[in-house]
Amino acid sequence: MRIWRHQRQPDLSGSRLIPGVKSVEPPVNRLILAVISVLAAVALGAAVLGLQVSQFLNSALAIPDDSVVFEIPAGSAFASISRDLAGHGYIEHPGWFRWYARLTDQAAAVHAGEYLIDAGTTPRQLLQMFVDGDVALYSFTIVEGWTFRHLITALIENDTVDVSIDYEDWPAILNSFAAAAQHPEGLFLPETYRYPKGTTGVDILRQAFTLMQETLAAEWQERDQNLPITSPYEALILASIVEKETALAAERPRIAGVFTRRLQQRMRLQTDPTVIYGIGVDFNGNLTRRDLRTDTPYNTYTRGGLPPTPIALPGRAAINAALQPAAGSALYFVASGLGDGSHKFSDTKAEHDIAVREYLRRQRASRDNARGQ
Structure with missing residues (x-):
C-alpha cells in the first residue's frame, strides 16, 4: 500500500536570493531613473541660472562715476546695444540682458537717443528707461531782451542742437509756422526749453513761437481797457521797448505807463533802444546826437507812434506790463x-x-x- 505525501508548492509570491546569483532590474526601471536624474539636474541648473539672472537684473550696473551718458544710435539692434554696454563695462552678461529683453518682448521697443545712467541703476531699470524713451534732456535758454539775430547765433553755437539755418532763413521759417507777422523780431518767447540731443533749431524756434502766441493771447484777454494799442502785435512791440528800457521788474509797469500816456497824448516815445535797433549791426555802442537826428523807421525821436516791429524778444513780465501799465x-x-x-x-x-x-x-x-x- 502506497502512502502519498503532500508536497509543498513553491512560494511564488516573492523572490528569494539565490546564493551566488545577482538580481537583475528590468531595463525600463533604469531608464526611468536616468530620466529622473537628468530632469532633476536640469531643474537644479535652471533654478541656479534663474537665481543668477535675477541677481544680475536687480544688481547695480558698474557705473564708474555718479552718472554716465550712453547713446543708442537710431536703428540699433538690441544685440548691438547689449555689446556696447558690455564693452563699456556697464554690464557683465550681455547675453542675459539680451535674453531678458527678448523674453519680455521689449527688445524691439527701445528708443534711440542719449541716456543719462545714474549710479545704482539696475539692468532691469535700464531696459525700462530704453523702452520709455527716458532720454537725457538738454536746456536752451532764450534770454529776455535778445534780438532774433542773437537767438539764431546762440542756436548755431549750441552743439546739442542740429542747426541748418541762419539769420537769412527767417522768411522760410515764418512761412513754415504760418506766422501772420512779416518780421521775426519779438515772436519767440524767452524761456528755458528742454530737448533731447539732435533736436533741430527749427523745432526749438517752433516751441518758442507757439508759446509766445499762447502767452500773448492770454495776456491780451486780461488787458486794461482804453489802451492806445489796438492789437496783440502792437502790444508785443510796446513790450519789447519796455524790455529793453529796464531790467528791474518793479519798474516795468511804470515805464509801460509812461509810454502809454505818451501815446495817448500823441507825444513821441523818444526812446533810445528803438534808435539803436534801427542802426542795426553797425551800432558801435556809442549813441550820438547825430544818431538821434538820423531818421529811420525805428527812430522814435523823429517819428511818432510805435516802430514797425518789435525791437527785441520780450518776456512774460514785459508783456504783462505793456497790457496792464501802472497808473500815474x-x-x-x-x-x-x-x-x-x-x-x-x-x-x-x-x-x-x-x-x-x-x-x-x-x-x-x-x-x-x-x-x-
Missing part, C-alpha cells in the same frame, strides 16, 4: 545814475531836465573816481 502822471524817465539800473520818473519836461543833469553829474563823478583809483 509821469511822462518822462531817465537813468538815475545810482548804478542799480533804476530810473528817475518826472511829470514835466522841467523836472526831467533836472533829473538828466543829476544823472550826468553822477556819471562824471563816477568817471572821476575811476580815474583817481
Whole structure:
C-alpha cells in the first residue's frame, strides 16, 4: 500500500536570493531613473541660472562715476546695444540682458537717443528707461531782451542742437509756422526749453513761437481797457521797448505807463533802444546826437507812434506790463545814475531836465573816481 505525501508548492509570491546569483532590474526601471536624474539636474541648473539672472537684473550696473551718458544710435539692434554696454563695462552678461529683453518682448521697443545712467541703476531699470524713451534732456535758454539775430547765433553755437539755418532763413521759417507777422523780431518767447540731443533749431524756434502766441493771447484777454494799442502785435512791440528800457521788474509797469500816456497824448516815445535797433549791426555802442537826428523807421525821436516791429524778444513780465501799465502822471524817465539800473520818473519836461543833469553829474563823478583809483 502506497502512502502519498503532500508536497509543498513553491512560494511564488516573492523572490528569494539565490546564493551566488545577482538580481537583475528590468531595463525600463533604469531608464526611468536616468530620466529622473537628468530632469532633476536640469531643474537644479535652471533654478541656479534663474537665481543668477535675477541677481544680475536687480544688481547695480558698474557705473564708474555718479552718472554716465550712453547713446543708442537710431536703428540699433538690441544685440548691438547689449555689446556696447558690455564693452563699456556697464554690464557683465550681455547675453542675459539680451535674453531678458527678448523674453519680455521689449527688445524691439527701445528708443534711440542719449541716456543719462545714474549710479545704482539696475539692468532691469535700464531696459525700462530704453523702452520709455527716458532720454537725457538738454536746456536752451532764450534770454529776455535778445534780438532774433542773437537767438539764431546762440542756436548755431549750441552743439546739442542740429542747426541748418541762419539769420537769412527767417522768411522760410515764418512761412513754415504760418506766422501772420512779416518780421521775426519779438515772436519767440524767452524761456528755458528742454530737448533731447539732435533736436533741430527749427523745432526749438517752433516751441518758442507757439508759446509766445499762447502767452500773448492770454495776456491780451486780461488787458486794461482804453489802451492806445489796438492789437496783440502792437502790444508785443510796446513790450519789447519796455524790455529793453529796464531790467528791474518793479519798474516795468511804470515805464509801460509812461509810454502809454505818451501815446495817448500823441507825444513821441523818444526812446533810445528803438534808435539803436534801427542802426542795426553797425551800432558801435556809442549813441550820438547825430544818431538821434538820423531818421529811420525805428527812430522814435523823429517819428511818432510805435516802430514797425518789435525791437527785441520780450518776456512774460514785459508783456504783462505793456497790457496792464501802472497808473500815474509821469511822462518822462531817465537813468538815475545810482548804478542799480533804476530810473528817475518826472511829470514835466522841467523836472526831467533836472533829473538828466543829476544823472550826468553822477556819471562824471563816477568817471572821476575811476580815474583817481
